[in-house]
Structure formats: C-alpha cells, structure tokens
Amino acid sequence: MELLCCEVEAIKRALPDPNLLSDQRVLHNLLSIEERYQPQCSYFKCVQKDIQPFMRRMVATWMLEVCEEQKCEEEVFPLAVNYLDRFLAVVPTRKCHLQLLGAVCMFLASKLKETIPLTADKLCIYTDNSIKSQELLEWELVVLGRLKWNLAAVTPHDFIEHILRKLPLPKDKLLLVRKHSQTFIALCATDFNFAVYPPSMVATGSVGAAVCGLQLDEGVSALSGDRLTKLLAEVTNIDVDCLKACQEQIESVLVSSLQQERLQQPSDPSKASDELDQASTPTDVRDVDL
Amino acid sequence: MGSSRNNILHATVSEKVCRNLFGPVDHEQLKHDCQELLQSFHEEAKQKWNFDFVNEMPLEGAYKWERVVAQVDVPAVCHRLPLLHGCPTQTCPEENERQNNPSSSASAAIRQVCGSPLSEEPSQAAISQGSSLPAVKSPRRAKRKQTVITDFYHSKRRNVQRSSKDRK
CATH class of the missing domain: 1.10.472.10 (Cyclin-like)
Known part of the structure; x- marks a missing residue:
C-alpha cells in the first residue's frame, strides 16, 4: 500500500476588495489615524540608557531574517518593528532584554496578521535558546499592556x-x-x-x-x-x-x-x-x- | 516527546539566523522587570478606575462601583483563569462550584472594567484568597474572575450617569 501525504500548507488569503481600495474614505481614515501609532519620541535620547541605535538595527535585522525565513506575511515585520519602537519609546529597557522584546513583537504581529502564526518555541530557537518560551509569554503581557492592546497599527x-x-x-x-x-x-x-x-x-x-x-x-x-x-x-x-x-x-x-x-x-x-x-x-x- | 518536537522545529530553522545578539540573558532580572512592569499596570489601572484589581475591591474616587446581579449564567470558559503557569485542576473545582451555584457567585459579582491584562500572579492570589475565606462576610471576595463584554456596558453606563450627576 502506498502512503500519500496530502498535507498542504494552504494559506487562505482574502481577495483584494475593490470597495475598500477604490473608496477615498479608506485612505483618508488611514491618513488621519496613522499618527496615533507612531513612537512618541526619538527614544535613544530621552528614554533609553542602555540601548544604542546600532542595537536597534541589529535586532531589527535579525527580526527581518526570521520573518523572511519563516515566510511571514509582508506586514508582519514592519508591524513588529512598530511595536518594538512604541514599547522602547516608553519603557527603559536593558540591552540584554532587547532580543526577547524583538521576539515578543514578532510573536504578536504574526498572531495579528497570519493564519498560521509563529510559535513561541520557534522564536526561542531563533534566539539561540537564550530565552524561554515562558518568558516570551510573560513579556507578551507586558508589551500588550504598554501598547494598551493597540495592535492594529497603521503601517506603510x-x-x-x-x-x-x-x-x-x-x-x-x-x-x-x-x-x-x-x-x-x-x-x-x-x-x-x-x-x-x-x-x-x-x-x-x-x-x-x-x-x-x-x-x-x-x-x-x-x-x-x-x-x-x-x-x-x-x-x-x-x-x-x-x-x-x-x-x-x-x-x-x-x-x-x-x-x-x-x-x-x-x-x-x-x-x-x-x-x-x-x-x-x-x-x-x-x-x-x- | 518534547525533544522530538524540538528537533522537528529545529529542522525548519537555519542556524545562521539562530543567534543570541546581546550575550547572556539575566533570567532573574527579566522576571523581576516583568513583575515590576505588570505591577505598574495594576497601579495605573487602580488610579484610573479607583478600583483595586488585584484584590478586586472598589476604592474611593470618581467612579462609583456597585455590585450587580448577573442575569445570565456565565460559562466556565469565560471565567478568568490564571493564564500562565496555571494549573487547571486547581481552578476547575472552584469554577465548577461557581457554575453550580450561579446565584451566590452572581450576586457577588462585581462588575469590573479594565482594559489592562491582569497577570497570573494577582489572579492566583485572588483565587487563593477566595478559597481560603469561603465564608467571608463581604461577598465581594467570592466574585467572578472574568470580565465579560456586558460588564463593560454596565460600567460604561454607570460612569456616564455618575459623571452627569457630578456635574450637577
């Protein structure tokens, strides 16, 4: 008897909706609310003591690599970086926690945008197991709280x-x-x-x-x-x-x-x-x- | 089983992307910072709503909190369970008890409104408090744990009434 594997990673996407795309009001609304989801300040000067601009670049580059390798939807990465910036704009964070924060942001953005989201275990592996999935879940709450559960940010x-x-x-x-x-x-x-x-x-x-x-x-x-x-x-x-x-x-x-x-x-x-x-x-x- | 699952996961990630960017993580510090931040959320919510969400007690302030009788039986799944490290077997008997005796839990229900997540620790504390003090006089102690949509409506409405009264 032959075994046949029919498992297909079928990701269902909605078709582009002409009603949404051709309606000028949608664009106007996006333009009028986009400011709400921007980080409030350049946090390197006024909030962060431990984190330098090059570290943000490092963590963002790593996040991009993870998103690309996992073939995440295009919006996931910019959205995750938006969460990261908004969190860093209000919470002084230690350098050694920055990667965890990046992982949490990807975790959240992926859940919001994808049919098959990234798992906590997978993200921990990507940090070379330097964090535990339990910590990821705990910090998920912290990040959510600080972002006031406002996750549907406007992205480019x-x-x-x-x-x-x-x-x-x-x-x-x-x-x-x-x-x-x-x-x-x-x-x-x-x-x-x-x-x-x-x-x-x-x-x-x-x-x-x-x-x-x-x-x-x-x-x-x-x-x-x-x-x-x-x-x-x-x-x-x-x-x-x-x-x-x-x-x-x-x-x-x-x-x-x-x-x-x-x-x-x-x-x-x-x-x-x-x-x-x-x-x-x-x-x-x-x-x-x- | 856990390790075999891990192996499968490992197979789908490439090693060059797996890296620790900023050296060893101080797990103790991480836990401490996490608790501190969650604590600050509670404090903010407490100030904002004049309600102690950890002990689930109303406080003096702009909002007037009233106990209301729940009209519907809330399914167990809607009760607030400890999210993390939660041991379902510990909480289930309590949840069942509440379900079987909806009137007592419902009459004691305090409508709460809060957008911020309550960490697992306070809710566990609240549960242990509730179970260790089953016959506490203040019925506030034995309340439902989960915020439901309808809670929000009630409190919202009362806030409006309250603020209009204040204005007078």
Whole structure:
C-alpha cells in the first residue's frame, strides 16, 4: 500500500476588495489615524540608557531574517518593528532584554496578521535558546499592556495598494513595483530614522523609489522624475519637498546597505546571503541608479 | 516527546539566523522587570478606575462601583483563569462550584472594567484568597474572575450617569 501525504500548507488569503481600495474614505481614515501609532519620541535620547541605535538595527535585522525565513506575511515585520519602537519609546529597557522584546513583537504581529502564526518555541530557537518560551509569554503581557492592546497599527503596507492604484503603471510591471516597494519598506523598518516618519510618507517614498529604480518612465512620461513625485505627493497629501527628501533617504539607505553587504561578503558569505532576499530586488535597481 | 518536537522545529530553522545578539540573558532580572512592569499596570489601572484589581475591591474616587446581579449564567470558559503557569485542576473545582451555584457567585459579582491584562500572579492570589475565606462576610471576595463584554456596558453606563450627576 502506498502512503500519500496530502498535507498542504494552504494559506487562505482574502481577495483584494475593490470597495475598500477604490473608496477615498479608506485612505483618508488611514491618513488621519496613522499618527496615533507612531513612537512618541526619538527614544535613544530621552528614554533609553542602555540601548544604542546600532542595537536597534541589529535586532531589527535579525527580526527581518526570521520573518523572511519563516515566510511571514509582508506586514508582519514592519508591524513588529512598530511595536518594538512604541514599547522602547516608553519603557527603559536593558540591552540584554532587547532580543526577547524583538521576539515578543514578532510573536504578536504574526498572531495579528497570519493564519498560521509563529510559535513561541520557534522564536526561542531563533534566539539561540537564550530565552524561554515562558518568558516570551510573560513579556507578551507586558508589551500588550504598554501598547494598551493597540495592535492594529497603521503601517506603510496599508498604503501601498492605494498608491499603486493612482499611478498609470503598465499592468505587467505592477507586481514588480509592489515587490520592490515592499522591499524598500522592510529596509526602512530596519533604520530608526524612518520610525519617526508617518507610514504614509515611507510608503509613498518607497513606491517612488521603486518606480524610479525600475526606470518605468521610459514608457510612461507621467512616471518621470518630478511629475511622479508630484503625483505621489497628491495621493497621500504630502509636501513635495518632504517626499523628495524621504525618497532620496530611502535610496541612500539602500546604497549603504548594499555596500555593507558587499563588505561582509568576502569574510562571511553565509551572512550576505541572509539578506539576499531583501537585496536581490534592489540590486538591479542600484545598477540602473548609479 | 518534547525533544522530538524540538528537533522537528529545529529542522525548519537555519542556524545562521539562530543567534543570541546581546550575550547572556539575566533570567532573574527579566522576571523581576516583568513583575515590576505588570505591577505598574495594576497601579495605573487602580488610579484610573479607583478600583483595586488585584484584590478586586472598589476604592474611593470618581467612579462609583456597585455590585450587580448577573442575569445570565456565565460559562466556565469565560471565567478568568490564571493564564500562565496555571494549573487547571486547581481552578476547575472552584469554577465548577461557581457554575453550580450561579446565584451566590452572581450576586457577588462585581462588575469590573479594565482594559489592562491582569497577570497570573494577582489572579492566583485572588483565587487563593477566595478559597481560603469561603465564608467571608463581604461577598465581594467570592466574585467572578472574568470580565465579560456586558460588564463593560454596565460600567460604561454607570460612569456616564455618575459623571452627569457630578456635574450637577
């Protein structure tokens, strides 16, 4: 008798709802509530004594790697980083507890967004078993309490579809632009400078960077340089100069992260391939850019 | 069994991502910080609602807390159980007792409203308090442990009445 395994990891996703995406009120609501979910201050100066900006980058990079390896939904990582920043903005935290905090944030974000969420056991393994799942569960309560159970934060991802719909993109490029935009958003989440920007700005800048990087203006003149920026700024109601600055900042973060990766490559090839997923898309972007 | 499960889990994660970023974790400190933060939540909730959620006692303040009779029998699953390290066998008899005798528990129910989670420790303390003092005169001691949606409605309504009275 032959044994047949029919187990399939079938993840059910809702279809995009045109009623939600084409209704201007949805975008307006997102824009009006997004501020509520931003960290209140640059916490390195006023709250944290033990935690330095580079540590946040370390923990965020690790979180991205875990989310990528576990094939989490795209929103999970930026959402988890949002929890992390909001918690750190109010609770002075010890350096040695930072990774636990990162794990807790992924645990919560994954539960909120995924049909099959990350398990506590798995997350503990990713910390090289430096924390126990019991501790993860206890701190889950602590983080929830501090975030006042406000978990449905607005992230840049919430704006992507709304923005893309307003652009005259060639149909066959839509998937690619979306993928690149998501990659830029993840990249921004690893950098604290973007944590104080409204999510709509990060989203708009990321789409701008993606469209520019792909040089889509060759076919569609409305997608070229200043016209694109103006169009994007109108969609999310952002000042054109702010948007321009944000997009440039995103592009420079990309360049520096690629350089960093290149530096690490000879000494530690496995390390570099970590971020291959993240970097694979923008690599060609950079090639056209520079 | 636990170890075999762990092995399966290990197989799905790559070693290069498994890393300890900031050195050894001080587990004692972690526990201490956790308790301290949870304690501060209780303190905040206590100030906000003038209600001692740990001992489940109303305090002096802006809100006036009243005991109300529960109209419906609340299923056992809705009772507040210790979330962590909870031993179900310990709590179950008490929960059953309450279910079997809904009038006594219901009449003693204090409507509570609180968005913040109560840690396992205070609730365990509350339970042990309840069981060690079964015949306490104050019926507040033997109350339901779980906040239900309807609790929120009741308290909400009373708050409004109260505040409008205050204004007069």
